[in-house]
Amino acid sequence: AVAHGMRLAGEGAGILDIGGESTRPGSDAVPAEDEMARILPVIEALTKEGRRVSVDTRKASVMRRAAKAGAVLINDVSALSHDPESLGAVAELGLPVVLMHAQGDPKTMQDNPVYDDVTLDVFDMLRARIARCEAAGIPRRRIAVDPGIGFGKTFRHNLTLLNELTLFHGLGAVLLVGLSRKAFTGALTGEKKANERVFGSVGGALQAALNGAQILRIHDV
Numbered sequence: 001a002v003a004h005g006m007r008l009a010g011e012g013a014g015i016l017d018i019g020g021e022s023t024r025p026g027s028d029a030v031p032a033e034d035e036m037a038r039i040l041p042v043i044e045a046l047t048k049e050g051r052r053v054s055v056d057t058r059k060a061s062v063m064r065r066a067a068k069a070g071a072v073l074i075n076d077v078s079a080l081s082h083d084p085e086s087l088g089a090v091a092e093l094g095l096p097v098v099l100m101h102a103q104g105d106p107k108t109m110q111d112n113p114v115y116d117d118v119t120l121d122v123f124d125m126l127r128a129r130i131a132r133c134e135a136a137g138i139p140r141r142r143i144a145v146d147p148g149i150g151f152g153k154t155f156r157h158n159l160t161l162l163n164e165l166t167l168f169h170g171l172g173a174v175l176l177v178g179l180s181r182k183a184f185t186g187a188l189t190g191e192k193k194a195n196e197r198v199f200g201s202v203g204g205a206l207q208a209a210l211n212g213a214q215i216l217r218i219h220d221v
Contacts, residue, residue, distance in 0.1 A: 002045045009051050011221035015073060018042050018066075019056030023077050025110040025150075025183075032059045036066075043069040054098070060085035067093045077102055077151065079129040091137035098144045098176055099129045103152025110152065118157040119164040122147050126171055144174035144215060149204075150182040158184040162204065165211035177208035178217030195219075 005016045020038035021030040035057060043053050047070025054073035055066035060083045063074050072095060079099035080086045090097050101122045103113050115121045126145045133143055145168060147161050158179070168175050179185055185200030186192060198220050205216045 001042045005042065005046045005051065005053075006049060008221050009046075009049075013218075013221045015052045015054050015215075016046055017054045017056050017075055017217060018046070018071070019075075020062075021057065023056075023058075023151075032061050035059065035062050040065060040069045043071050047071075058082035058086070060089035063089050063093065067095060071095070074098065076100065077148070079126070080133065081129070087132065087136040087138070090133075094142075096142040096144065097133070097138065098146055099126060099133070099173075100146035100176075101125050101148035101151065113152040113154055113157065115157065118153065118160050119167055122161065123167055123171070126168070130171060130173060140172055144176045145171055146176040146178060146217075149177065149179040150184050155184060155187050158182075159188075162207055165208060165213065169212055174215060175213045176215040176217060177205075177213040179204040179208070180216075180218040180220065 008016060018039050020035035039055065043055065043066055046053050053071045054075045055063060055071040056075045057063055057066065058076055058078045063086060074090055074095055075098040076086065077100045079101065080090060080097065130140060130143055134140060147168060149158050149161060165175070165177065180201040181194045181197045185197045185204055186194070189197065189200040191197045191200060201218065201220060205218060208216060
């Protein structure tokens with residue numbers, strides 16, 4: 001994992017996102033102890049090499065330990081809603097945070113996602129989470145938002161979000177987009193193997209960048 005992280009950094013990655021719990025559709029939750037055992041040595045090693053690391057976790061205890069190990073960014077797919085202690089933890093740590101939209105839990109989120117208007121519904125949820133963060137002492141300047149492509153969304157929902165990304169700048173926060181290798185890009189390009197979805201991933205990343213996304217979460221740097 002450390003070698004892979006160093007290779008990505010060498011290819012130009014500005015931040016290395018380290019997670020110990022898969023959140024792909026259908027995945028099971030992982031105990032905090034297992035999560036920490038997987039990621040803390042990696043975060044420490046990469047930080048010692050001078051790399052900037054973000055921790056991809058939904059748990060306050062993991063956030064605190066990862067920050068102690070050197071992580072400089074919290075990336076939470078539940079937008080700090082999974083763990084009741086996470087809002088306070090991020091406020092205490094003083095680190096920037098990525099709030100991602102997801103409908104439902106990773107285990108069941110793709111079963112039957114429904115929206116009135118996907119872009120407005122995602123926007124409203126993220127706006128509400130920003131308000132909760134600010135109330136907890138996390139200033140907006142330390143918040144990034146991620147519309148959560150593929151997290152409780154159909155192919156059509158994802159395509160609509162990608163076409164209407166500029167709306168999210170109205171939240172007054174940094175915009176992060178992650179669609180690299182996701183089933184959505186495979187559906188667009190007809191590629192069934194995740195690690196072969198480079199063309200779809202690049203196309204989606206370009207669309208996001210052209211719409212002003214400041215951070216792209218990718219695999220193929």
